[in-house]
Amino acid sequence: MDQRTSVRRTACAAGLALLLLTASTACTGGVEGTPGAAGLRDPYFPKLGNGGYDVTHYDLALDVDPAAHRLRGTATITARATQDLSSFNLDLAGLTVQSATVEGRPAAVNRAGRELTLRPDAEVESRLRKGRTFRTVVRYSGSPQTLTDPDESEEGWLRTADGSVALGEPTGSMAWFPGNNHPSDKASYDITVTVPKGLTAVSNGELTSRSASGTTTTYHWHIAEPMASYLATVAIGRFDTKTSTTPDGIEVFTAADPAVAADSAGILDRVPEIVEWEAERFGPYPFSATGAIVGRPGDAEYALETQSRPFFPGPPDAGLLVHEMAHQWFGDSVTPESWRDMWLNEGFATYAEWLWEEDQEGNPVQKRFDAAFDDDENWAFPPADPPTAADISQAPVYEGGAMVIHRIRQAVDDDKRFFALVRGWTKAYRHGNASTADFTAYVEKTTGQDLTELWNTWLYGGSRPDSKD
Template identity: 85%
Template sequence: MNQRTPVRRTVRAAALVLLVLTTSTGCGGVPGTPGAAGLRDPYFPKLGNGGYDVTHYGLVLDADPAAHHLSGTATITARATQDLSAFNLDLAGLTVRSATVEGRPAAVNRAGHELTLRPDADVADRLRKGRTFRTVVRYSGTPQALTDPDTSKEGWLRTADGSVALGEPTGSMAWFPGNNHPSDKASYDITVTVPKGLTAVSNGELTSRRTAGGTATYHWHVAEPMASYLAMVAIGRFDTKTSTTPDGIKVFSAADAKVAAGSARILARVPEVVKWEAERFGPYPFSATGAVVGRPGDSGYALETQHRPFFPGTPDAGLLVHEMSHQWFGDSVTPESWRNMWLNEGFATYAEWLWEDDKEGRPVQGRFDAAFEDDDNWAFPPADPPTAADISHAPVYGRGAMVIHKIRQAVDDDERFFALVKGWTKAHRHGNASTADFTAYVEKTTGQDLTELWNTWLYGKSRPASKD
């Protein structure tokens, strides 16, 4: 994500459903206990849900942007991590028409953004720890933009000729029910039907497009694990381009018809940027890439949606490099919690510095020096933002990048430094990682005790007397 003012994000209120059990058999005679209604994220404690791990989302959507209407069927395949008597899903605004678990009707209670599903007793055995179960939720209504206290908007955003769905950090619950936390990644199939003349772009690979009557249906397949906040749908009148890189990566880019001509040159550089970043960060982690360019004002920020970032208007090269680097840092190696955002944004900002050094002759050290003098970067430690509203503030970006540069200086050998970075993206490919994982990895790889570096640059509350 690109930094902006006002900065994002903050926690959205979601009521906690309390399930009081009077017997050991749980709700409706189903053995077990309810899954937690929230994962106690440091900044978003009610985000996500406990008791299960989603392995696949099958989303079938029918969207009519002109009527501001969305209907959907979400088929959620999950593995129980405890014996479950009930479990929760996150969904904002839309009306649930029905829900089943293993084909049997499930009772649904709602409190704010929390859905509590109580399965039929006949399927109790399918909800025991380690078993896989399937939930189908049918829903519809007018999807909403969700407004954070910092005034930024996410969720389902209306555009001049369609819609765009963006999810960082909580917005995906505006258009599908799920376990809405970055720690629970899954594969996806996203099928979107729209009025004929519009295009529906999403994540992964486009596997089919068909028309019938006055509609067009697009099926997108995401084979690699994806966090819910990275799921995206963009609907509009797009000019699209497809190609394949020499390494076999499928490229699909789309630009709103109003900005397509002006975006063509920068979108043509996507394969170049992917190749350049792969040389520095390791093999590209996905089978598809590209970008989506909407009109200025479609959103207040660019976002690193998996496979193809979304841009509100034509990006410059630096912004393209930043968002594409998130395919490694954030999309493949996903933060364990929202406290670890600096691992995404610090590396992405450093990617910009590296690009300017390689392509424009502006040394990384100069960018570091400027960041050191910028008072905004010293507002708080990048690894410990004070509130949810601060997780995308300047220290997470600028000072986060400074941490990476200090590691590079400590290694004092570029070949070894970039080998370290490649090792990190390989070790946690398609997984989750925390700041503690990263610092331990760096010290083990370098063989150095870097306590002073972490205490000063990552956790320090004030600017050191010297940048050396």
């Protein structure tokens, strides 16, 4: 081949490539999509969550047979693309995917561990442009898993004496539905659960319908306000339930296992009182429903602030109920941007316990602060910088975080202004996400004070200061 022939052929090949590229981009509106990220690089769980889209609504239809430990589910996920997408990921652990569609057309599904990659066909890909809303339907089934956290606690789908309970902090929701499993992506939910007759399925939000058909009963729960996936729950079993309303018209739904119902009745009757007490201090209750789920001791190793309806493994005392209800403001409504911001949840909820003890039992907050200061466990690491994922639920995040809140209160030096600051915080980030940087900037702007020394000493300091002052 001489040089002129080579040049002519190269030119023809380039022209053909340009023609094909032009045709391809013409079919897709002139823009080629790229894959959404498989993970949001959370400081402690880098593979958790997914990039390229924002979920606005989950519609979960579950058929559960607790005796056989089987779940069959259909997840309809409505999302908005935040980039031009060629494919995207969902988090799902263990369960088998039967099929998936995007915008009504079959999508290819690839799986690598807990990551599902969905690749829509060419016709649908042309519609997955930044800012566009799209709908994904995933059908799946299997035996849902119990997952083990870095701190060795169990979450995900937990089996109970007569059913099961789903608890998701920090990663467990992927055990029972596919989704964008990171606190930064909140959505509204419809959760419909079909269970064998005689069992009850309790979830978040409001019970909109209950219907029996043959040997099964179906419960439909609706959560209008945005919810992070780790706060979603389903508790299945035999429950004594009670429905009422608070003086402000908020629906109260409580459910207690019959084995502990009598011992739970008194504390559950205090839910409206505690909601009202916390609303005075933290601002209006952020959801249309409230309540609690009380299982048997041993159903789980911990209580959890599942949105609008915290779960307790056995009857809680007043302090624990106050703590989990305070999370409805701190964690559920104002949700951490990443798991590094966990102290914002637990510090405020722990401080709520201190406030309650002062109001109800006459135990001064300062006394609780002093005890926390003297406890060596609370100084193992800074509240805002746990060293590993196993540490995000340890003492410095809870009591260390509460000490930070008390030091802010002391810096403000005026209770009226302090509680106005707290109510302003829950209002400013209501139903949203917030980081530690958002909080410190908000406090300094609101107080007009430079609190660098407070943050460096109490929030980020690596050791106990010489003085409590």
